[in-house]
């Protein structure tokens with residue numbers, strides 16, 4: 212059975228004091244929920260966040276990692292380093308990493324492999340650009356993103372994969388995929404995984420939707436059968452909004 216997940220990707224926002232304040236507010240307001248709740252603060256605030264959340268059900272996850280074990284990669288963080296401070300899950304493939312930091316499918320495949328070798332769960336992000344959707348090429352783009360980075364994995368590795376479909380045109384723009392567009396793509400993703408593996412793998416993987424999810428649209432998006440939760444950017448930085456989105460599951 213796949214899990215419901217609501218994750219907040221805080222991107223490059225909040226210093227340590229702000230991180231702790233937001234987490235304390237979130238903890239105090241956290242509703243009873245069947246969803247797994249995750250937050251991804253910046254690297255420098257991961258340890259502080261873990262301490263702040265001791266005893267809480269909120270999981271602290273990382274936004275990125277490097278594929279190498281260690282070495283001369285100035286400014287980078289390895290999977291082993293994340294595990295060492297108590298991280299269990301890492302986001303890989305966010306469209307901002309692809310767009311601003313040149314992360315290709317090939318690099319992402321290496322990152323996924325390194326994460327899994329270190330027993331990290333991977334929240335793998337992917338999604339088409341506006342031109343792809345306009346030209347009707349969005350299904351092909353999504354299929355090739357999945358194939359290039361993930362389809363060399365063994366079937367058993369899929370137990371440690373969470374997918375986050377984030378159409379680039381909906382990220383931070385206020386423009387959301389309609390619930391129907393999200394459902395259509397999520398069903399396509401499951402079909403693609405069934406073809407590459409089998410129906411059991413496809414049915415058991417959680418597929419989150421990300422891109423301008425807000426308290427006002429979350430209920431409708433989450434009500435779709437193939438949408439298992441959300442990866443939330445801007446709205447996860449405001450405790451009341453994030454809590455409202457968690458309640459929408």
Ligand SMILES: O=C(CO)COP(=O)(O)O
Nearest residue numbers: 220382383422423444445
């Ligand atoms: O990129 C996102 C989450 O990873 C989505 O960001 P917004 O919710 O701000 O559109």
